[in-house]
Amino acid sequence: MPNYTLDDIINSPANTGHLHGYSGKIIRVDLTTREVSFLDTYQYVPEYVGGRMIANRIFFDEVPPDTGAFDEANEFIYMTGPTTGVGIPAGGRSAACAVGAAMSPEQYAWGNIGGWFATELKYASYDGLIIQGKADEPVHIKIEDDSIEILPADDLWGLRVHQTQAALEERYGHEFKSMVIGPAGENLVRIASITTGNDCVFAKGGFGAVWGSKKLKAITVRGHGVLAPADLEKLEYLRFNMNNPGMRPSPVLHMTQIGVPGGEFPVEYDRGNVACSPGCNQHCNALLMDGRSAFSDERVNHIEKCVSICTFDYRSDIPTTVGMFWPTKENYCAPCKLLSREFPEPDFSDPHFQEQAKPLAPDILNFWGPDYDRGTIVNDLCNEYGIDKWEVIIFMMPWLAMCKEEGLFDGMDLGCAEPIDVESEAFLREFITNLVYRRGEFGDLFAEGMARAIRGLGYEKFSESIYHGRYSQMLGGKRIDLPVSLEAAWGQSVHWQGRGFEGAIEKPTWLAMSLINMVSTRDAQTVEHFHCKHDFHEAAMADPYHCPHVIDAIIHTQNAAEIKDSVMSCEWQSPDLWWPTMEAEMYAAATGYPMTEEELNDAACRSKLLFRATLIRNHGRCRRQEMESIWRILSVPDSLDEVADWQSWNEMVDLYYEARGWDLETGWPYRETYERYGLADVADEMERLGLLPERPQERWCDYGDEPFVLFAQNRERP
Amino acid sequence: MESRGYANHVVQYAPDYSLCAGCETCAIMCGLTHFGVTGPHVSGVHVDLGTRDCIHTIQVCQQCLDRPCYEACPKKDEAMCFDAGTGVTYVRQEGCIGCGKCMRACTFTPSRITLRRAESRKGWRAVKCDLCREREGMPACITYCPVRCIGLSEDSVEAASGIHPAEPNAL
Numbered sequence: 001m002p003n004y005t006l007d008d009i010i011n012s013p014a015n016t017g018h019l020h021g022y023s024g025k026i027i028r029v030d031l032t033t034r035e036v037s038f039l040d041t042y043q044y045v046p047e048y049v050g051g052r053m054i055a056n057r058i059f060f061d062e063v064p065p066d067t068g069a070f071d072e073a074n075e076f077i078y079m080t081g082p083t084t085g086v087g088i089p090a091g092g093r094s095a096a097c098a099v100g101a102a103m104s105p106e107q108y109a110w111g112n113i114g115g116w117f118a119t120e121l122k123y124a125s126y127d128g129l130i131i132q133g134k135a136d137e138p139v140h141i142k143i144e145d146d147s148i149e150i151l152p153a154d155d156l157w158g159l160r161v162h163q164t165q166a167a168l169e170e171r172y173g174h175e176f177k178s179m180v181i182g183p184a185g186e187n188l189v190r191i192a193s194i195t196t197g198n199d200c201v202f203a204k205g206g207f208g209a210v211w212g213s214k215k216l217k218a219i220t221v222r223g224h225g226v227l228a229p230a231d232l233e234k235l236e237y238l239r240f241n242m243n244n245p246g247m248r249p250s251p252v253l254h255m256t257q258i259g260v261p262g263g264e265f266p267v268e269y270d271r272g273n274v275a276c277s278p279g280c281n282q283h284c285n286a287l288l289m290d291g292r293s294a295f296s297d298e299r300v301n302h303i304e305k306c307v308s309i310c311t312f313d314y315r316s317d318i319p320t321t322v323g324m325f326w327p328t329k330e331n332y333c334a335p336c337k338l339l340s341r342e343f344p345e346p347d348f349s350d351p352h353f354q355e356q357a358k359p360l361a362p363d364i365l366n367f368w369g370p371d372y373d374r375g376t377i378v379n380d381l382c383n384e385y386g387i388d389k390w391e392v393i394i395f396m397m398p399w400l401a402m403c404k405e406e407g408l409f410d411g412m413d414l415g416c417a418e419p420i421d422v423e424s425e426a427f428l429r430e431f432i433t434n435l436v437y438r439r440g441e442f443g444d445l446f447a448e449g450m451a452r453a454i455r456g457l458g459y460e461k462f463s464e465s466i467y468h469g470r471y472s473q474m475l476g477g478k479r480i481d482l483p484v485s486l487e488a489a490w491g492q493s494v495h496w497q498g499r500g501f502e503g504a505i506e507k508p509t510w511l512a513m514s515l516i517n518m519v520s521t522r523d524a525q526t527v528e529h530f531h532c533k534h535d536f537h538e539a540a541m542a543d544p545y546h547c548p549h550v551i552d553a554i555i556h557t558q559n560a561a562e563i564k565d566s567v568m569s570c571e572w573q574s575p576d577l578w579w580p581t582m583e584a585e586m587y588a589a590a591t592g593y594p595m596t597e598e599e600l601n602d603a604a605c606r607s608k609l610l611f612r613a614t615l616i617r618n619h620g621r622c623r624r625q626e627m628e629s630i631w632r633i634l635s636v637p638d639s640l641d642e643v644a645d646w647q648s649w650n651e652m653v654d655l656y657y658e659a660r661g662w663d664l665e666t667g668w669p670y671r672e673t674y675e676r677y678g679l680a681d682v683a684d685e686m687e688r689l690g691l692l693p694e695r696p697q698e699r700w701c702d703y704g705d706e707p708f709v710l711f712a713q714n715r716e717r718p
Numbered sequence: 719m720e721s722r723g724y725a726n727h728v729v730q731y732a733p734d735y736s737l738c739a740g741c742e743t744c745a746i747m748c749g750l751t752h753f754g755v756t757g758p759h760v761s762g763v764h765v766d767l768g769t770r771d772c773i774h775t776i777q778v779c780q781q782c783l784d785r786p787c788y789e790a791c792p793k794k795d796e797a798m799c800f801d802a803g804t805g806v807t808y809v810r811q812e813g814c815i816g817c818g819k820c821m822r823a824c825t826f827t828p829s830r831i832t833l834r835r836a837e838s839r840k841g842w843r844a845v846k847c848d849l850c851r852e853r854e855g856m857p858a859c860i861t862y863c864p865v866r867c868i869g870l871s872e873d874s875v876e877a878a879s880g881i882h883p884a885e886p887n888a889l
Contacts, residue, residue, distance in 0.1 A: 005837060006755055087746040087756055116742075116767060123757055162770050169769065175758070177769075197769040198740070226757035226834075232750055239743075239862060249736035250865040272733065273865075274772045275741035281864045283739040287772050301771040 004125065006228050014042045020230035021082030021590035022050070023125045026058075027148060029141060031214050032072060032133030036148045041127045046593045047678070049600070050081035050127070051566035052110055053607040055097040058130065059108065060610050060682065065618045069101035069206065070188065070213035072134045079128035081568025082590040085119040085278065086229040089242045090570035091590070092277025094118035094128075099618075100522065101190040101213075102206030102388065104451040104491025107521035108614050109205035112565050113179075114276025114285075115196030120177040123223025135215040138186075142172065143221040153217035157186060160295070160384040161195045168220045178220040182386025184436045185212040190449040191388040198285065199303040200276055203388040204492070204522050206449070230592030238589060242582065243282050243334045243573055247342050250283065258372060259313040262362070265370035267312075273340045274303060276570075284339035284572050291376035294384060294429065302379055306339065310393050310501075311375035314367040314401075316473075318502045323356030325509045325530060326537040329578050331356050335529070336572035352534055360504035361473035363480070363639055367401040367422070374425045381429065385436040390523070392432065394501050395450045395486055395493035397422050400431075402467040402484040415442030451491030463487065464710040474504065474639045481637065483711040488633040489517045489626075495525040498638040508532075508540035508547065510638060511649075512554050515656055518630040519558075521615065527571045528561040530554065545648035551655045559604035566607065567600070606677040608660075609669055613682050616668055616691050623667035627653070628707045635709040646706035654701075663693035665700040725781040725805025726872040728763070728847060728859060736867040740767055740774040744859035744868060751850060751858040759834045762847030763859050776868055778859075779830040779847040781805055787831055787846070790823035797844070801851060808848035816842030 010018050019042070026039040044054045055077040067073045076098040083091030093114050100109030121129070124145050131141075138153040156164050161182040168178045177197060184192035185208030192208025193201040202208070211217075229235045240246070252272040257264040270289040286308075290299040302308075323331055330350035337343050350356065378397075382389040400422040403409055409420050415434055418427040434443030446453045454462045463485035470482040486493050486500040494500045497517070498510030505513075512530040517523060532540070532553035540547040560575040560583075567587045576582050580597055587595040615621035627650075634644035657664050661673030671692055674683035686692040730738060742765045749760035766775040788807050791798035796813035798820050800806075809820075821831040821844060833842040849870075850857040860868055 005835065007837075085756055087743075087750055092741075116769075165769055174766070197767065198772060199770070224758060226749075226753075226755040226760055228755040229750070232754060235750070239747075247864045249731075249867070250739065251735055252733040252737050272737040272772075273739060274737070275739040275864075278742040279746055280739070280741045281743065283741065283865065285772075287737070301773070303772050 004225065006226050009125075014040050016042065017046070017593060019045065019082075019591045019593055020228055021086060023122055023127050023225075023227075025126050026054075026079070027126050027129040027143070029129060029131050029148070029150065030133040031131065031135040031139065031150065031216065034150050036150075039130070045082070046591065046595065047603065048607070049563070049566040049587065049603050051079045051095040051568055052097060052112075052562060053566040053603060054128065055079050055095060055110070056607050056610040056614070059097055060614050063099070063618065067099055067618065069099045069106045069210055071099075073132075074099045074210060076131040076207060076210055076214070077128065078131070080118045080122055081566055083568045083586050085122035085227045086590050087235055087279050088229065088238055088586050088590055089279055089281040090277075090573045091568045091586070092116070092119050092279045093568050093570055095565040096202055096207060098205065098207055098210050100205030100207060101188070101192075101209035102204060102391070102449055102492070103522050104449070105619065107490065107619050108611070109522045110565065111202040111205050111207060112527060113194070113196060113202050114200035115177070115179075115198050116278055117177045117179050117196045117221060119278045120221045120223050122227055123225050124221050125223065125225045129219070131211075131214060131216060134213065138215045138217050140168075140218040140220065141216070143219065145222075145224055156217045158183065161386045162384055164218055165197070168218060172220060173222065176220045176222045178218050180218040180386075181208045181211045181216075182384060184385045184387045185209055186217070187436065187438050187447065188212050189387060189436055189438070189447040190452070191391045193386050193388050195383070195386055198274070198276055199383050201386075201388075203390065204526060206388075208386050229590050231589045234585065234589035238586060239281060243337065243576075245344065246281060247283065247340065250340070252289065258309070259370060260309060260316060260318055260362070262319050263313060263316045265313055267372040269372065280570070282334065282336035282340060282342070282573060284336040286339070288376065292373050292380070294377045294380040300380070302376060302383070304379060307390050307393050308375070308379050311378045312372055313370040313375075314365060314398070315369060316364050317362035317504060319362045320360045320502070320504050321356065322358045322360070322506070322537065323534070325505065326532055326534045327577065328352050328356055328534040332576075332578060334573050334576065336570070339572065355537075356534065360506070360639070362504045364471040364473060364477075365398070366405075366469040367398045369423060371423065371425075374423070374428070377425050378428055378432075381432050385432070387432075387436065390495070391450060391493060394495070396446075397428075398500070399450060399454070399485055402469070402482070403462060403465075405469055406465055406467060406484060408461060408465060408484065415440040449491065450485070450493070451487055454485050454487070460710060464714055466711070466714055472639045472641065475641060478641065480639070480641050481715050483636060488514075488523070489629040490521055492517075492523040494633060495523045496529065497633055499633065499636045503639050506541065507638065507642065508544040508550055511544050511644065511652060512550055512557075514630055514634055515554055515653065516558060518626045519656075524561070527565060528557050529571065530557050531575075531577060533577055545645070545652040546655065548655065551652075551659050554656060555659060558608060559601055562604035562607045563600055566603070602677060606679060609674060609677055609679055610682065612662075612669060613674075613679075613686060617686065617689060621667065623653070623657075623665060626667060631707045632709045632711065635712040643712070647703065650703040663695075665696070665702070666693050668693045670695060723783040724871065725783060726849065726870055727781040728776070728778045728849070728857060728868055729871045730776040731867050731869060736865045738765070738774040738776060738867045739865055740765065740772060741864060743862050743864060744776065747858040747862040748847075751853060752845075753834070757834070759832045760845060762830075762845055764828070764832075777826070777828065777830060779807070780826070781807060781847075781849070782825070786823040786825055787820035790819040792817060792819060804849065804851065806849050806851055807846070808851060809844045809846055811843050814843045816844065818842070818844070820844050820846075
């Protein structure tokens, strides 16, 4: 048991503001020297709020330029937030940052995760942990209150994700909460994830491979301390009012169909809904019960998120409505309610109801047909090996399907004894297993992730060839070309970008999503889904590239992502466009600090600037690099057979850069921008490195020629 | 376990009425209601989490009629007390000496009684479900459960009424 009380935390000398919501310490574990030390959380708060904002500050201060994902200097910085563990809805989530292995090129990346680990770490009296250096042999870290041990993991190394979790619980007790990697992380598979309870994962950044490179198999924690919100009355208010009305009783239901909405197929299974983390009041994870296991005859439960639905059947894309992205107040509801099937009755009195409900018919894609068992096996393989499902389901499997359909695999077996067939469970099992264990030439190649593997095989053929099986239902079944590789910015796959996956969205929406992804380092749509009030829909549709409301909404979306990854909330609960002070109220209820919406927004801008500065300093980020990374996918036609216009896209990027206070030519922030958010020290550092631009006398507009896209040229061929 | 009787107590409903989602709101709100804090040892409700299969079990005092915890308490009626009107066995925090005998006397595994560190840091205090006897309305765990997967053993009608627990003043 820890020898402290709540008063010890609130009244500690370092906690000059007597803030609740923080434990006060961040653990630093150096795996090279095997030393454990601590950082004082209070040096960062309330200015940096928590979570990702603190991680961004620490990373900028500590990790030198050109550090690669697998370098000893790379730091995995994991942070909880002030709402974590105190009972505020969605506060159980947590965030991490590091140079990730999954992107191309390797870049500083971020992620967030559910599960019970974060709350347990807070009960152990820590706000986060920094993992640096490299162990010389497999290790795991055991934290129990004041005791922090770096222990051998020889007997854990090689175990799958659930085996590792079970072994740790058996060894230390069921109450220990763990984050672990599977064999994919151990083998430095670039799309490897880190998994905690509930099959919650850090998936997108390739952080599992970063752990693997550090020979870190697991972190397990048990805490016996206490936490308290500063304002219990406010907490109760939040519990009743965040995404009111609340859930109904949530029984396990016997289902008779599954699949993409509108394209379901018959199959019988039981389904429930579960929370991802402590304190959640909206339970959006699907519990698919008694499904097949990829590794035994035992029937197992699968906890699945949104993308898993495509594993079962991917004949057509995801249907959408205008209201999903451009909601009215009358018909707005949090996305989690859709996932948990708690969607409220529509408000038909809404004058824009018809437009809100207007369906945007999905493309017919014909990737693979219905098969529930195959889907469960693929999901289980991803869960147990510890690899990013998104890359497998949205990038790898469609690529396999399209390349086969176009005859690109003639004479190839991709190292499998089975015929290449994305509808074959046996083939998928072998193909995925080969890449997880880097078996053979192709296993080793695909372990590098799809973007790198495609280039290894031959970019011209295996990326830019045309797939002829996509048909637009928006255009009466017209065939529209699609490249066989659904790669978007930074080597990550498409996600709400109007083509290839979640394609049936309008131009202002996909332009916004693409801009968000362009200025990030990874697929940002896990936490930065674009939303804008319906009031501005007409203006955006009239001039999608130059609508200032779209730019404002992009910045709001991005800032909201910083906030929800720092206060700790959830993509499916916030932001609430009609409750703009919600996160500030959450923060105030947790800490007692009277945070305002403006103050929190400034903190988000500060964090975003640190992120930007890190990309510029550590990875050479500039406008040209960003434009080259995003332009290919914008040259692929949307569901209305439209592509982006180079001149107009540049003008839209100009509007965004200007609104952010960045130089148009370089994309680098000006000194005044850094200083506006209290980052003069960052400006000094950037100036020292020659990375601080001067404001030009004349407005820059030399966009140059659009980057060459081979797919666009291929489309024009007869 | 031997057959015994129980007074009114918190029960977990069958998953075909409502599935426990593992959000631990019940345990969190119990700690906050009684002590103003959250933590693993400040709640009379414990959620045994299914890390991988997501089948979660609520563990809470069943208010045994033979009250082994009460009988084991050396400060009977000062620390461990019994409300004959409701059948609830409860802990008076100011009388508890933290000896742990009640915790060990509990016949359930794991014990439905835990020990928290006293505010003074000197010694311990027993914590168990008292059905929020000093709180108006339903116990906090039931009031705040987002999916109403728990209720009272003698009052399951209310649970089946379809009232949304997260609606203000619903209960």
